[in-house]
Amino acid sequence: MSKLNTALITGSSEGIGRSFAEIYAKNGHDLVLVARNKIKLEEFAQELKAKYPVEVEVFAADLIPVDAAQKLFEAIALKEIKIDILVNNAGMMQVEKLSESDPQKLNNLLQLNIQSLVNMTQQFINPMINRGQGKIVNVGSIASFMPTPNFAAYGASKAFVLSFSEGIAEELRGTGVSVTCVCPGMTETKMLSHAEGMEKFIPKFLKADPMELAAQAYKASMKGDVVFLDKVANKLLVQWATHYPRWLVRGVNGLFARFK
Secondary structure, X not given: OOOOOEEEXXXXXXHHHHHHHHHHHHOOOEXXXXXXXXXXXXXXHHHXXXXXXXXXXXXXXXXXXXXXXXXXXXXXXXXXXXXXXXXXXXXXXXXXXXXXXXXXXXXXXXXXXXXXXXXXXXXXXXXXXXXXXXXXXXXXXXXXXXXXXXXXXXXXXHHHHHHHHHHHHHHOOOOOEEEEEEEOOOEOOHHHHOOOOHHHHOOXXXXXXXXXXXXXXXXXXXXXXXXXXXXXXXXXXXXXXXXXXXXXXXXXXXXXXXXX
């Protein structure tokens, strides 16, 4: 089996996606970086090439439009780049009650967090199957496991990512292509700082460093783990959320949301 050489990482100009890019480059993988901000991507690409002996290609793209994944796939194919690992990291959060949400922002969130991830996976998975090897890494959340009042659509979108990842992991059993759903807890990124003050109520020990998270998630995906959770506290939280009655979990999360 040849080396899984090139990783495509969406949302790679900042946050967890940027950390993923650094970790993959550190481990010798060539990169295809995708995000909307071309200037940020090109600057980051130069930094990575200066630090690591890897090739880095940049594609500036907004993944919200329905045909975005297909256009990106075709643009990469024109450059004859073979994608061995797809990291579906791009996503957005909207922290507010559904009744107060801006409809366009809400639709963009659902399109990016769900439809774009599915479209990207569908576009890039067949070449991996044909080669008999490849990896899909989807970024979910601990919110994948529980209801999230005041950001219900975000939590539900991440629940979809987890279910989708586990489903296709079984579809792909025996093909040589593995699927890993990375489910971070609270991580020190720009997205967390935009959580409408929610971050103030999160103890420091629960917040993950994005580089440490990416390094651990990389190891889990290379082993072929289907679900990856970082930090013992997050694993305990998920155990609580999945083993106690749903009415209790829902009520406790609702109480926390009202307190905030």
